[in-house]
Amino acid sequence: MSFRSPFPDVDVPALSVYDFLFGSIDEADLDRSALIDGPSGAVTDYRTLIAQVDGIAGALAARGIGVGDVVGLLSPNVPAFAAVFHGILRSGATATTINALYTAADIVKQLEDSGAKAVLTVSPLLPQAAEAAEAVGIPADLLIVLDGAEGHPSLRDLLAERAPAPEVSFDPATHLAVLPYSSGTTGRPKGVMLTHRNLVANVCQINPRMGIGRDDRVLALLPFFHIYGMTVLLNAALSNRATLVTMPKFDLVEFLSLISERKCTYIFIAPPVAVALAKHPLVDQYDLSSIHTVFSGAAPLDKALGGAVAARLGCNVRQGYGMSEMSPVSHAIPFSDNETPLDSVGFTVPNMECKIVDPATGEEVEYPTGDGVSAAGELWCKGPNVMAGYLGNDEATAETLDADGYLHTGDIATVDAHGVVRIVDRLKELIKYKGYQVPPAELEALLLTHPQIADAAVIGVLDEDGEEVPKAFVVRQPDSSLTEDEVIAFVADRVSPYKKVRRVQFIDVVPKSAAGKILRKDLRAPTA
Structure with missing residues (x-):
């Protein structure tokens, strides 16, 4: 039996992202702060932001870019990202946002796969952007360097042209707004086709539950190029006329300083940042009293870890769940909800229908009654935020989207x-030990409760007999002398015998995607 959100459906207007966010902005909101550059404190108000969006759209149109074209955007979180991203969409083109940590070879793959006609970037990333652009045949005049570089147009150049924003016409339900690429944690990255309706729908779905208000200062730590930052920060915050405080890259001291100095109120994070907030001694040196809510996504947040953050900071901690393929949010603990357990991802968002399916039989598991809990199975979701498919990959699309739209x-x-x-774990990441299923996330959460462990990841590896066993990759706290035997004993004392960690390797850092997901494929590499 399928189940729906307990909340009433919301209206999803048939608008482009631009018209949804800015088309009916109140005159009184135009002079509100839209973005604050975290390091410098420079402010961009909504009036200026919208003028920049229109100017960039006009400049792109003057270069022949519009409906049917794809434009690459390679940039960290800076205020100009918002103007450029929405300028691309305003022009009628599709934005493919590129991971700012990518090598030139990675960028080439995404530009080739997406068919990008132009690239906008920043000078620190120009070497790899230029190498990739040349490799795919993008000329220098269509490699735009926002902060300026010899031989390339700059953002200032584009805005100085004062080209009018074009009149564009498309169906928001089918026209692609963005092509983010899935993280590739379980395979080669794929272009996720998200329409204007997908993005608008997800903002409408999460707004009543996340509680971002017009007086919030939202720290934009999560990268805008990833769908989590793109929807939950960039679009949802702007739709509520809140203020985004941008942070180009994560540094703990900078992170804590910005919260304290800019009086940030709402912090969106991935679990690795929660570990620092809960355990790092530096946290006590900063005034973080402005924070009312920390919201975690992108990977499972352990209940004890979330509770430790809430207790230390004196704030609400919430958790949600989603995927790039769902624009991304499908589940969240509501902002005003103090009853829902933090070891859950909360409720299905409005306008969505879900079911849980036994992966072995393909049959739906029985929906529970009373105070019961269903059997575990694969989560299937359907709603207006679900992607149109994977670009140029019908086989992968058919494997992920069924005929009923789930x-x-x-x-x-x-x-x-x-x-x-x-969420118990990823289907493809479950460790099968002697026929038993061992969820890596459960062991990772347990390891993080050890006071001498700063971070941890668990994967399945083959032992001498060819049996898959759990192996822990552990990052020690500074000055810790923790041993392999101590880690194994710590876990063994707290789990069922089949869940015990059998091997331990100490490492300096757990490899993670920009969204905070553990890159288990990197841990499985021969050098790991």
């Missing part, structure tokens, strides 16, 4: 009788 998430979940969903 997205097969690849994540194992349960649901209780109240509609609260818990």
Whole structure:
């Protein structure tokens, strides 16, 4: 039996992203701060932002870029990102946002796969951008360097042209707004086709539950190039006329300083930042009293870790779940909800329908009654935020989207009788030990409760007998002398025998994507 959100459906207007965010902005909001550059404190108000968006759209149109074209955007979180991103969409073109950590070879693959006609970047990333642009045949005059570089147009040049924004016409339900690329944690990155309706729908779905207000100062730590930062920060915050405080890259001291100095109120993070907030001694040196809510996504947040953050900072901690393929949010603990357990991802967002399917039989698991909890199975989701498919990859699309419109998430979940969903683990990451299923996330959460462990990841590896066993990759706290035997004993004392960690390797850092997901494929590499 499928289950829906316990909340009423919301209206999703048939508008482009630009018209949805800015088309009916109140005159009184135009002089509100839209973006604050975290390091410098420079302010961009909504009036200026919209003028920049229109100017960039006009400049792109003057270069022959519009409906049917793809434009690459390679940039860290700076205020100009917002103007450029929405300028691309305003022009009718499709934005493919590129991971700012990519090498030239990585960028080439995305530019080739997406068919990008132009690239906008910043000078620190120009060497790899230029190498990639040349490799795919993008000329120098269509490699735009926002902060300026010899031989390339700059953002100032584009705005100085004062070209009028074009009149464009397209169907928001089918026209592609963005082509983010899936993280590739389980394979080669794929272009996720998200329409204007997908993006507008997800903002409408999350706004009533996340509670971002017009007086919030939202720290934009999560990268805008990733769908989590793109929707939950860039679009949702702007739709509520909040202020975004941009942070180009994560540095703990800078992170804490910006919260303190800019009086940030709402912090969106991935679990690795929660570890620092809960455990790092530096946190006590900063005034973080402005924070009312920390919201975690992109990977499972352990209940004890979330509770430790809440207790230390004296704030609310919430958790949600989603995927690039769902624009991204499908589940969240509501902003005003102090009852839903933090070891869950909360409720299905409005306008979505879900079911949980036994991966072995393909049958739906029975929906629970009373105070019961369902059996675990793969979570399937359907709604207006679900992608149109993978670009140029019909086979992968067919494997992920079924004929009934359900997205097969690849994540194992349960649901209780109240509609609260818990993510057990990824279907493809479950360790099979002697026929038993061992969820890596459960062991990782346990390891993080050890006071001498700063971070951890668990994968399945083959032992001498060819049996898959759990192996832990552990980052020690500074000055820790923790041993392999101590880690194994710590876990063994707290789990069922089949879940015990059998091998341990100490490493300096757990490899993670920009969205905070553990890159298990990197840990499986021969050098790991």
